[in-house]
Amino acid sequence: MTYSFSPDERLSQGDILRGVKLVVNVHDPEINAPRYDDSHIIVLSRNCEIDKPIKASTGTNSVSVARVIRLIPTSPGLGDIRKNRIVNAFFLPGSEYIEECYVDWRTTQPVDKSNLMVLRSQNGNYKCTVEKEVLEDLFESYFIFFTKPE
Amino acid sequence: MIQASANIINSGTSSRLDIDSFHVTEMSNVLKDPVTSVQLDVSAFRIDPSTIRSFAIENTERIYGQLYLVQDFLNVSSINVLRLLGIAQRNVFIASFQEVEEAIEEAFIRTHYDIVPERTHEDFQSGYKVRMDRVKDRLHEYVDIDLPAVEDGDDW
Numbered sequence: 001m002t003y004s005f006s007p008d009e010r011l012s013q014g015d016i017l018r019g020v021k022l023v024v025n026v027h028d029p030e031i032n033a034p035r036y037d038d039s040h041i042i043v044l045s046r047n048c049e050i051d052k053p054i055k056a057s058t059g060t061n062s063v064s065v066a067r068v069i070r071l072i073p074t075s076p077g078l079g080d081i082r083k084n085r086i087v088n089a090f091f092l093p094g095s096e097y098i099e100e101c102y103v104d105w106r107t108t109q110p111v112d113k114s115n116l117m118v119l120r121s122q123n124g125n126y127k128c129t130v131e132k133e134v135l136e137d138l139f140e141s142y143f144i145f146f147t148k149p150e
Numbered sequence: 151m152i153q154a155s156a157n158i159i160n161s162g163t164s165s166r167l168d169i170d171s172f173h174v175t176e177m178s179n180v181l182k183d184p185v186t187s188v189q190l191d192v193s194a195f196r197i198d199p200s201t202i203r204s205f206a207i208e209n210t211e212r213i214y215g216q217l218y219l220v221q222d223f224l225n226v227s228s229i230n231v232l233r234l235l236g237i238a239q240r241n242v243f244i245a246s247f248q249e250v251e252e253a254i255e256e257a258f259i260r261t262h263y264d265i266v267p268e269r270t271h272e273d274f275q276s277g278y279k280v281r282m283d284r285v286k287d288r289l290h291e292y293v294d295i296d297l298p299a300v301e302d303g304d305d306w
Contacts (some may be wrong), residue, residue, distance in 0.1 A: 018304060025299055038304040070302040077297055085293045099306050104297065143281060148289055 003097050003128040011050055011113075011120045014130035014138075015043045016068055016098060019119060023109055024067070040068040041111070042103055042130065044142075054114055062110035068092065071100045087148055090141040097128035103138065105145040 003016075020041045023034040043050070044064045052060040071078060077086055081102050084091050094100035119125040130138065259265075 018306075024301070037301075040302075040304060040306070069300045070306050072302075075300070077293070077295060080293045080295070081297075085291060086297060087292045087294045089297060104300075140285075144285060144289070144292070147278075147282065148292060148294070 001131055002093055002134050003095055004131055005097055005128050007123075007126050009129075011043065011063070011117050012129060013043055013045060013047050013050070014132075014135045015120060016092075016127040016130065017041055017043070017116065017119050017125050018127055019125050020065070020111060020116065022065075022067060022107070022111065024107075040070070040101070040127070041065040042068050042138075043116070044108065050113065061113055063113045063116055064108060065111050065116075066109075067104050067107035068101050069104055071102060084141065087145055090138050092130070092134075095128070103141075105142060 018040045019038050021036050022039045022041065024037040024039060025035045027033050027035060042065060044066055049060070050063055052058075054061045071081060071091075075081070077089075080086050081089050081091050082100075086102075088105045090103040090105070092098070092101050092103065
């Protein structure tokens with residue numbers, strides 16, 4: 001099983017949420033200006049990081065996430081993404097909880113933890129949680145993304 | 151086997167402590183560890199070290215957690231909180247000030263984390279090598295193309 005569905009649980013590593021305001025692109029090289037949009041995300045931070053008290057002074061007010069992008073029939077690289085052969089992507093199969101999609105490793109970024117906790121508890125924003133074994137595959141893919149030789 | 155219940159409150163420790171119950175194992179013929187063994191009448195019992203740690207965190211965390219809260223609330227250093235509580239003398243020197251701060255931080259860390267030896271360059275190198283050796287035969291199978299930045303609208 002790839003996913004579990006536990007809407008009453010706390011925010012956890014592997015949660016997939018929708019409607020999270022993220023940097024979806026950057027422009028203007030001088031100021032690295034971000035362009036924001038709502039997006040699906042997967043929570044990458046470990047649970048003990050998530051559980052730490054929310055304090056800006058200790059940097060524990062944010063959680064690392066990556067964008068989860070829907071696959072459509074015209075998606076570039078569709079076949080290779082499904083076979084997990086793309087270095088910067090990890091494929092997530094469709095299910096009753098979520099459509100076929102992939103994690104784009106190039107989009108990893110911090111987001112506000114408190115907002116994520118609120119979204120997690122709201123109906124409609126929590127989609128599902130990636131199961132432990134798939135999560136291990138996912139982080140193996142993350143390792144390869146950063147370490148694959150030229 | 152004796153079973154007892156323990157309610158451990160999770161409040162942001164180094165691992166999630168969702169322990170509803172724990173086991174105490176009879177160990178009459180087992181080497182007794184002075185930290186984890188308990189003598190009851192003629193029998194000795196061993197308590198799981200993780201359980202001891204959990205209790206230590208729960209109890210010590212309460213004390214240091216309150217201290218941190220007071221620090222935050224009053225925006226003062228630990229030594230002033232201790233003075234306020236009457237634990238530290240009013241004439242504590244600056245040298246002691248640093249010692250108290252460090253002692254509190256050290257105690258806080260030790261109740262929340264398993265302290266491990268320093269990680270060296272060699273440690274990291276061996277870990278990295280193990281990982282790379284495991285995947286090296288498959289790395290050439292990857293397709294290193296640049297997927298376009300996709301706008302999927304988040305309406306799914």
